[in-house]
Amino acid sequence: MKKSLLILLPILAAACSKKLEVAAPDFNVTLDPARRVADTFTYRLGDTTRFKFSGAAGNIAFYSGEPGKRYDGRSAAYKLGRIMLSFSSKAEFGTQANTLQVLATNKLKGLDSAAVTDAAWTNISNRGTLASNATVAPFGAVDVTDLVANENDSLFIAFKYSGVTGTTQRTWTITEFTVNNVLPEKTVLLSSLSTDVAYWTRYGNVWSPANGRWTASATDLKITGGNSSASGNTSWIVTRPLYAGRVPGDVSTGIKSINEPDKQEYAYVYPAPGVYRVAFVAFNHTLDEEKSVIRELIIKVTP
Structure with missing residues (x-):
């Protein structure tokens, strides 16, 4: 019996190791x-x-x-073209000035409130046009390539709202938000409202009522200001990290x-x-x- 096993085992091993060829x-x-x-x-x-x-x-x-x-x-590859930001805005109610800032950074060390508020943000509000009333105003296609170091870098875009007590606070709505990496051969979408609705992160010092902070949907970002007796409100909403030069295959x-x-x-x-x-x-x-x-x-x- 032992002799039979010695003969059969190599045969079984060869059969089990046979490659399925094509x-x-x-x-x-x-x-x-x-x-x-x-x-x-x-x-x-x-x-x-x-x-x-x-x-x-x-x-x-x-x-x-x-x-x-x-x-x-x-x-897939990494290639940096022109990083272009665009959106439209609308400002309703009240007359408080300078209540919205558009900010960007590639140096965000964490996603907690301290890391966000203490980061080295660049104010890019004056690179485009923000609404002054309820008429929707396109910000324009704004080049922010200078804010990333290379194709492996990441970028964060933030909207910072500031409302003060004493007069009616403004209500802001952001629509048509996109960030693209524009290459000679194609355009790579890095972020949009519809694709990133679940990834916006909110920070601020007013959480009640709920409309005292930013809300995100597939069509807009919105923050509703309070009346003249409402407390002062500083509220942020920040994108996920946008990998500037990542190009899907x-x-x-x-x-x-x-x-x-x-x-x-x-x-x-x-x-x-x-x-x-x-x-x-x-x-x-x-x-x-x-x-x-x-x-x-x-x-x-x-x-």
């Missing part, structure tokens, strides 16, 4: 040859680009070549999965004129292995 896709892409000039296929804006497939692949991903959808940009569109039958073509309409380097990535995979092929084409879309 074949590389046999996959090609072509376009209408009548549209080809040198290495570029030319279409008019509004035309349907029909990519013809041959061969077979378990999975196919499509990179159109548009900003944010480029094969060469698929890996470009994304593809999955046009076939392993559970779907082979496709004969894929149709796409480009929304704007330009020159686009298209990439199809076809791949087969098992739990142990993946093999892929990349087919690239250049498309020019004219007005």
Whole structure:
């Protein structure tokens, strides 16, 4: 019996260690040859680009070549362009002056009240236009790149409200807030009201009534001032850390999965004129292995 076990064990070990292999896709892409000039296929804006497939692949991903959808940009990176802040504001009730400040810093050591109020904030209120009454005023697209050190730095934007007792305090509403990293090839959204509604942090010395502090929603930031007998109120609302140069990788569109039958073509309409380097990535995979092929084409879309 011992002899049998010695013979069987190597066989069992070899069977258990066998790798699940996969074949590389046999996959090609072509376009209408009548549209080809040198290495570029030319279409008019509004035309349907029909990519013809041959061969077979378990999975196919499509990179159109548009900003944010480029094969060469698929890996996340850090790259600093121009950090642009924009929003609109509205000031209602009362006549108290200088009740709102727009501040920015890249040196926030903590998220407690002391760290926030003691930080080295830069007042950027005069870089744009704040409302003077109930008419909504665009602040403008303001460049704040000078406030970050490099592509690995982070940035905080704060709105600081100050109301004093004795006269009616102002009510402020902030809308259309965005911060973008504007690169030559694309614009990366760093913050907006709708994406960051859960991440604004509030600080202040008045917490009752509740409307004596900032409120955040997917459409606005708002603070409601008190009447002439209300206590003085200093209230802050601060963004999460905005990683200035973080650029997410470009994304593809999955046009076939392993559970779907082979496709004969894929149709796409480009929304704007330009020159686009298209990439199809076809791949087969098992739990142990993946093999892929990349087919690239250049498309020019004219007005």
